[in-house]
Amino acid sequence: NAGVTQTPKFRILKIGQSMTLQCTQDMNHNYMYWYRQDPGMGLKLIYYSVGAGITDKGEVPNGYNVSRSTTEDFPLRLELAAPSQTSVYFCASSYSKGTGKQETQYFGPGTRLLVL
Amino acid sequence: AQTVTQSQPEMSVQEAETVTLSCTYDTSENNYYLFWYKQPPSRQMILVIRQEAYKQQNATENRFSVNFQKAAKSFSLKISDSQLGDTAMYFCAFMKPYNDMRFGAGTRLTVKP
Numbered sequence: 016n017a018g019v020t021q022t023p024k025f026r027i028l029k030i031g032q033s034m035t036l037q038c039t040q041d042m043n044h045n046y047m048y049w050y051r052q053d054p055g056m057g058l059k060l061i062y063y064s065v066g067a068g069i070t071d072k073g074e075v076p077n078g079y080n081v082s083r084s085t086t087e088d089f090p091l092r093l094e095l096a097a098p099s100q101t102s103v104y105f106c107a108s109s110y111s112k113g114t115g116k117q118e119t120q121y122f123g124p125g126t127r128l129l130v131l
Numbered sequence: 132a133q134t135v136t137q138s139q140p141e142m143s144v145q146e147a148e149t150v151t152l153s154c155t156y157d158t159s160e161n162n163y164y165l166f167w168y169k170q171p172p173s174r175q176m177i178l179v180i181r182q183e184a185y186k187q188q189n190a191t192e193n194r195f196s197v198n199f200q201k202a203a204k205s206f207s208l209k210i211s212d213s214q215l216g217d218t219a220m221y222f223c224a225f226m227k228p229y230n231d232m233r234f235g236a237g238t239r240l241t242v243k244p
Contacts, residue, residue, distance in 0.1 A: 055237075056237070057224075057234030058176075058222070059234070060231065060233075103174060107176075122168075127174075
């Protein structure tokens with residue numbers, strides 16, 4: 016049971032390039048999330064998904080896209096990289112029975128992205 | 132909008148002593164969840180403790196306990212018998228149902244030998 020895995024661990028992008036950050040969980044969690052953490056700051060929610068085929072915006076969605084075709088995978092897409100997207104990106108997952116009770120989120124190890 | 136405030140950017144404590152990290156939050160919700168996460172230099176986010184707002188009893192996990200004051204919107208973390216491995220950034224987080232989690236800016240804790 017690997018938990019939440021993310022690839023790559025580190026990436027340097029040039030302005031205007033695109034890339035996809037991968038996230039996979041093997042805990043059969045229905046909820047998945049993407050956060051970014053800027054230096055010296057807490058995490059901010061970019062997008063989340065409550066199940067395959069369903070995604071929604073978080074606090075800072077601009078410049079990103081997501082998809083959720085399977086329960087296990089939740090990739091984050093950057094289409095036109097900008098220096099403001101330099102950050103550490105965390106994927107997380109949790110399980111909810113749909114009764115309004117929220118379970119704990121488990122985090123991946125993070126992807127450090129540098130846009131130059 | 133919900134906000135989470137951690138007023139102590141940095142703290143230090145001697146090994147084996149007790150330290151308390153502060154957190155306040157602002158919300159109009161009645162049903163929500165509060166968390167403390169630890170982030171060591173490895174950057175991994177590790178859950179320390181969780182509190183459900185409808186529970187009056189303060190959560191405890193071994194050496195970690197919270198003081199949850201719902202009326203005051205305060206959620207402090209107490210670490211007893213501090214260990215060198217407790218050195219990390221600590222983030223307070225608020226989550227309402229429907230998955231909108233907000234984090235504070237963090238408190239950097241250093242445990243000194």
